[in-house]
Amino acid sequence: MQRFIQRFGALFISLSIxxxxxxxxxxDEPPDVSELSTEQVxxxxxxxxxxxxxxxxxxxxxxxxxxxxxxxxxxxxxxRGVTTLAPGAAVGTVFIAVxxxxxxxxxxxxxxxxxxxxxxxxxxxxxxxxxxxxxFLFGMVLITVxxxxxxxxxxxxxxxxxxxGYATVLILVIPHPISFIGFLVFAPWMFVTGIFMFRKAGAAx
Numbered sequence: 001m002q003r004f005i006q007r008f009g010a011l012f013i014s015l016s017i018x019x020x021x022x023x024x025x026x027x028d029e030p031p032d033v034s035e036l037s038t039e040q041v042x043x044x045x046x047x048x049x050x051x052x053x054x055x056x057x058x059x060x061x062x063x064x065x066x067x068x069x070x071x072x073x074x075x076x077x078x079x080r081g082v083t084t085l086a087p088g089a090a091v092g093t094v095f096i097a098v099x100x101x102x103x104x105x106x107x108x109x110x111x112x113x114x115x116x117x118x119x120x121x122x123x124x125x126x127x128x129x130x131x132x133x134x135x136f137l138f139g140m141v142l143i144t145v146x147x148x149x150x151x152x153x154x155x156x157x158x159x160x161x162x163x164x165g166y167a168t169v170l171i172l173v174i175p176h177p178i179s180f181i182g183f184l185v186f187a188p189w190m191f192v193t194g195i196f197m198f199r200k201a202g203a204a205x
Contacts (some may be wrong), residue, residue: 009072010201013194016065017187023062027055030129042122045114052111056104063100067093069194073147076201080154085146092142099135106132137172137179140186144169147193157196164189 005012031044070093077086106125114122148165151157157165168189172182 005068005072008198009069010076010194010198011069012065012072013069013197014191015194016062016069017191017194019058019062019065020187023055023058026058028052030126033123033127033130038119038123041126042114042119045110045122045126048111052107056107056111059100059104063097063104066100067097069093070096070143073143073197076156076197077146077150077154080150080156082146082150082153085150088142088146092139092146095135095139095142099132099139102135103129103132133176133183136183140183141169141172144172144186144189147197156200157193161189161193161196165193 028044028048031041033041036044070089073093074086074088074090077089106129109117110122110125110129144165147157148162148169151159151162151165164185168182168185170182171185172179174182
C-alpha cells in the first residue's frame, strides 16, 4: 500500500479535484438560512431523502484522496530539502479533510433526523454547513503556498504555475465573498499541479 501511495500519491490530488467537481452535481447546497424561514430550512433536509447520502460518502472518499495526496506532497517536498514549508502541505490537507468530515457528519445528522430534531438545532447545523468554508480556505492557502514557494528548489512544478499559485492565494485571502473566485481558481490549479508533480516525481518512485 505504501509503495502504491508513493507512486501515485500525486494523482490522488488530481482525482480528489475531479471528485469534488462530480460532487458539485450530486450534492445539494445547504439552504440559505438568512433568506428562508425555519420551516423551509427543515423541509429542505426532510425532502432530500436517502439519495442525498451518496454525496456524503463521495465526499468522504474525496477527503481521503486529498489527505493522502497532501501527505505525499509533504514527503516529496521534504525529500527535496524543503524543511519549513513541507509540513504546510500536510497540515493544509488536514484542514480540508476535517472540513469534509464535519460537513459529512452534519449532513448525516440532518438527512437522518431533521424531522425529529428541534427546529432551532436544524437551522443551526444548516447554517454551519452554509458557512463551512473557513477550514477549506486555510487548507488551500497552506497547500498553495507550500508548493508554490518551494517550486524553484524542488522542480516539482514549473515557475509559471507557481506564480498562478501566488495569484490564487492573493484572491483567496481577499475578504469573502470575493475570495470565492479563489476557490474556483484553486481547483484547476491543484488538478494541474497534481499532474505535474506525478510526472516529475510520482512516476519515478
